[in-house]
Amino acid sequence: MSSSNNECTVEAMKDSEGMNLDGVYCTHCPSKILNPGSAAFKRFEFPLPLMQYKKGEQIDKKETLEVFWQVDDVMTFENIGVSHKVDNIKYLACADCERGPVGWIDADTQQCYIALDRVKHTSAASDSGRPRQSLDDFLKSAK
Ligand SMILES: [Zn+2]
Numbered sequence: 001m002s003s004s005n006n007e008c009t010v011e012a013m014k015d016s017e018g019m020n021l022d023g024v025y026c027t028h029c030p031s032k033i034l035n036p037g038s039a040a041f042k043r044f045e046f047p048l049p050l051m052q053y054k055k056g057e058q059i060d061k062k063e064t065l066e067v068f069w070q071v072d073d074v075m076t077f078e079n080i081g082v083s084h085k086v087d088n089i090k091y092l093a094c095a096d097c098e099r100g101p102v103g104w105i106d107a108d109t110q111q112c113y114i115a116l117d118r119v120k121h122t123s124a125a126s127d128s129g130r131p132r133q134s135l136d137d138f139l140k141s142a143k
Helices: 004-013 135-142
Strands: 023-026 032-034 040-049 062-071 081-086 089-093 103-106 112-115 119-122
Touching: 004 040, 040 112
Parallel strands: none
Antiparallel strands: 023 032, 023 119, 040 062, 062 112, 081 089, 089 103, 103 112
16 A cells, blocks of 8 residues: 555544544535544445436436445434435435435445545534535545
8 A cells, every 4th residue: 555645635534433523414405414423434446326416317327436434323324315225225315405325225234335525524613614625635635
């Protein structure tokens, strides 16, 4: 591993235990998805359908995402919408505006995953409404 730059950026997103440092919110509305410290950072590749903006629209196109928050139990979420099962996966969307998928539940393990680049991270301490770090910058450096 020689990607020290990437690791520094990831370190800024998680606490010493590898949990999310900031609250996780919907990018389209004020709905809170996760409290700080409730999800574990994971890095792997997973093809997630593109965000859809109409309920029931056919999910066909996917993009491969690489960084996720892992949650052991769907009850951990502050607010989340769960879709019907597709290929042993239940996709997760915002509970309020229904935009998604922002992540998914593995129906076998019941582990939930939220894609970092489908959500907004906001620190409660710096409540200026501005995220500590722009997600665009984070994703750029995570590549
Ligand atoms: Zn929303």
